[in-house]
Amino acid sequence: MGRKVKIGLTRDCFDSEGKFMMPGPGLKLLDEMPGVEYSMFPDWQPEISPGQIEGFDMVVSLRPRWAKQSFLGNNQLLCVHRTGVGYDMVDVPALTEANVMLTITPDAVRRPVAVAILTFILALSTRLFTKDRMAREGRWAEKAHYHGYGLVGQTLGSIGVGNIGRDMFMLAKPLGMRHIAYDPYVKPEAVAEAGVELVDMDTVLTESDYVNISCLLNKSTYHLVGEKELRKMKKTAFLINTARGAIIDEAALVKVLKEGRIRGAGIDAFEQEPTPDDNPLLKMDNVIVAPHALAWTDQMFLVQWEQIMNQLSQIIRGERPEALVNKDVWDKPGFQAKLKTFLASIR
Secondary structure, eight states, rough: OOOEEEEOOOGGGGGSSBBSSSSSSHHHHHSSTTTTEEESSOOOOSSSSSSTTTOOSSSEEEOOBGGGGGTOOOOOOOEEEESSSSSBBBBBHHHHHOOOOOOOOOHHHHHHHHHHHHHHHHHHHHTHHHHHHHHHOOOHHHHGGGGOOTTTOEEEEOOOHHHEEEHHHHHHHHGTTTEEEEEOOOGGGGGGTTTTTEHHHHHHHOOOOOEEEEEOTTTTTTTTTTHHTTTSSSSTTTTEEOOOGBBBBHHHHHHHHTSSSSSSSSSSSSSSOOOOTTTGGOTTTEEEEEEETTTHHHHHHHHHHHHHHHHHHHHHOOOOTTTTTOGGTOHHHHHHHHHHHHEEEEO
């Protein structure tokens, strides 16, 4: 009988007293997994250090950065299991160079984030939060001055139309909106069922009544939507971001909102998180905000942990895990040698 598989969980998965605070059946599923033992990192560091990952075969990671120096002197770690789909905090080439896999959990976030986007669309179009305050404050006589905006015949546009974007458009089909999107990595047939017309980015900005952001954050998408892009939008349009805050130039967004250049926004992702208390976006009546958690549902966490458990099981069986980001690492001789050593040690 070989040794047990060593699983690490980054410290941000736990509260200050060491209590697991991520919803869902994560630890219960790990407890039920034969031949596995797990432990939390003893301390929180914004960037993973070599000492933190020493002795682990796989690590479940939430927020910390993974850089080239994170792997110095390590020849044991096989995989970083990143929760969610964003991996802007991970130096993927550095993982590949260190013969380490990176996996994500797209099945968990696709529907919840699509629903979150639709929630913003409906809340903004009905002016839900303004009317909520009016009712609570007894300002019923003012309701005639705060009508909503119908969706039939309006244009829903998206910058990025991967799994989440496609699901958003599918959910929005009964609303009777025109669907357009910009995504240089997607072919028309991939979004045909959702009724999406692929166009250039300028068309999305100039013709959409609701502009949604659903792309990854990387060097090419940092501040992809700046003041120039925001000023191309209709004055009656709304901007929605549930992806990453830095895709939008937040200072520019504040400026165009104050000037009335666009009608409003739904923001679930900020450039700095937590965002400062004095962020002007928090004070604007035409902006709905959430703490990057609008998609956090019981179903999301359940599917997330199921997908992570499946990935762990696949690796333990010597199989390539699902939702592998850096696919080219699998066939590298260095990784295969590491995997062979791992499998021999647990048999």
